[in-house]
Amino acid sequence: MQPDGRSREGWTRREFVRGAAGLVALPYLASPSPGFAYVASGEGAIQVFLVQGERWTRIQRVSSPAPACVLLSPSQQTLYVANEVEAHEGLPRGTVEAFDIDPLDGRLTLSSRRPLSLSATRPRHMALSPDGKMLAVAAYGGGIYNLFPVAEDGSLVQPASIFKDAGCGGDPQLQGAAHPHSLVFDSSGRLLASDFGSDRLSVFAVEGGRLQRLAQRPTGRGSGPGATVLHPGGSLFYAWHELESALACYRYDAMSGTVGETIQRLPFPSSSAGTLAMHPSGRMLYASQGVWQIDGGSGRLTRTEHLLPNATQISAAPDGGSVYILDGGTGSIYQLPANRVTGELHSKTRVALVCEPKSIAIRTRSG
């Protein structure tokens, strides 16, 4: 394995394990504009990389039980990790971890691991409120949402609000119960959630630190809504329907907190899990099924010719200059330069290899 972490095709598991063991340190301090990447790995760890352009150097491996989602605080001083576990200390509940980030070298130090509420198992997704004061966690297994207050130092204590959902979907095998999947806050602090298990989208208000459901929007029997993104303009909401294998665009009324009409529904041949990411410009949507140009007026999608590698997760850098793709099958992480204005992508470079990459967060050095 090359010391900078870049690769060519054909890396073996042994190679990247060996590479992980030989962590290198600190050559980046003199490099221009470095950042850090935090990757949740299915081997039970968070892998930390120094990012210098397309040169990624692994600098730390931190144990973490079944990390499924990583999320940076607005200040970029804390990394939150959802641990997709069935039980913690003998009780059926997942956990969420908070890591302090060293402002200089980007390394992680675990500051807290907090249990979710009873029966809130297998959390897969999280979202931070716009002011960074609330962390919402979707417990896929237990059908429960937890809302944690975030302390000044970024730490978590216990959920201030617990919402136990109930429901089912069209597929009795896969949708026998509510399974909260993805979360996103709108700019006013309302929480939008997709529920794979009960074929619906929900909008929650956060009032007095408590979750209160404002509206529910069915997505169609057996649709299985999964990944979602909210357009930066705030009035368009995109959802990938896993079971139906369709990409749907909904009107979202931020004033009333309701998900309205279906603007577009794009079916695909076979059902599959999928992921979505929005370019900060709001002009491009990246999905497992391709790259889509967004019509600024209607919100409708037009497919571009750009092909993406297999993606289990896609993430766009906050500055719009890069898009990152995690291929859970091969363990590859790709970086694709993006046009900051249009979101158009350029050719990919494989920048790292991680065992079962699940989720990625990018910290810019300026943060």
Added chain:
Amino acid sequence: MAIRVTRSDPRYALLQRSRNLRWDGNAADAVAEIELCETAEQAAEALQRAINAGMRPTVRSGGHCYEDFVVNNPGGMLLDLSLLKSDALPGDGDRYRISPGQQLGEAYIDLYKRRGVTIPGGSCYNVGAGGHITGGGYGVLSRLHGLTVDWVSAMEILTVDNKGHVALRKIDRHHDADLFRACLGGGGGNFGIVTGFLFDRLPAAPFEVANAHFSFDWPSMTEDKFTALLLAFGDYMAQRGCERDTWGLFAALGLSHISSGRIGLGLQFCNPDGRCDDLKPLDEFLDRFEDFDPVERRAGVPGDQRFAPRTPADRQHTGRYSIDRLLWLEATIGDSGGGHSGRAAYKSSYMKRNFTPAEAKCIYKHLTRMVPGVDLRGSVMAVDSYGGAVNAKDLAATTSVWQRSSIMKVQFQQYWDRAEEDAGRLQWMQEFYTDLYSQEVEPQYAGTPYPNEYYEGCYINYPDSDMLAYPFWPQVYYGTGDLYPFLQQVKRRYDSNNIFHHKMSIRT
């Protein structure tokens, strides 16, 4: 509408508390509201409102749950059924009805006065029927008449379907038979909210019973003598106690810590016909203890108030002892415990055979062990007689109580008042229990009465969350057969969203 008690209501301070004060304390963990339900319809409406609002419901009938399953439910709703006490409803016909909010003492009085019958339930007057019966419903008359669940003919239960809609089901052997069986001993807080138990028939209440209470001096009890005492008790249960004419005998050996000064032995007896004309089986039982210098006493067993002190209606002598003959209801109702609030901890085990000498020595070691700075008065290992009618093997398949081969049932109990004592007492109890149940079990199950030729696990109505440390805890409570998979199947079918859950609820 149920009576809603929120945090701003003056009643909240009392109603949100647990009887076990170990679970009090953190206001952030307490329920958001309490709904006092007087009818099944009120309970259904409140439950639906909880689900719509995303609140986790917990359920309380008498409030005697040994574990922290109910009152600590942050942001949730506690459905309190203590006012749901219907004696009979239109349509019940000749059936007997017991409502979940009825206290056992109330149920005994009501059944006795109206019909002259009873249930073989627990001895604590104000334990609520709801939790007691769904967990099995074992008590003083169980050797004579089996468990309470062995007599239940039908139930009414609120369940939540997979869409989140509440429905009232009437279940029996022919309607939702799987759910019915699961509720016959599977434990409360798993599948729904039981709003009524119906019985086609019940056993006649005994006319009278003989009560007696003895104690043995602790300080003079050598290890050999202590071992002999335990083996004498266990031998009777393993041998003579299996014969039908003894099934009217309930005996409890109260193995207190040595610091209490005395070891207690309490008993109640009647002949199979509910009278006390032939006390020979009782004499035989008492003869076993002559060598241990028993002292008759009128007070209850230390730490165990199941036998109320009272002036006997008729004291008669049998052998060298005097026995109180009391009318059954008089003996059953009174200061029969269960009303105390304090700090408490519990553990349990079912025993299929007599104590081994190694077990007896282990028990002696811990009950005579002094822990600096820890007051172990109020600590009792209560060894109850078991078996008899309970051990009808076919009932294991029609109920969810699988323990049908035991001769003794052990309840470890501790009672104290000050939070500062928690750590020392709990540590002593855990060490005692772990050591004892490492004697006769396979090494991988050490520390638990894992089902084997000696033990039949633990009683789900004496839940002990310490057992969650063992990944095989469901097998300890529900056995190694097909019961737990069956309960999981029922859980998936009737509560697919896991609306009803607590630390030790059925997991799918």
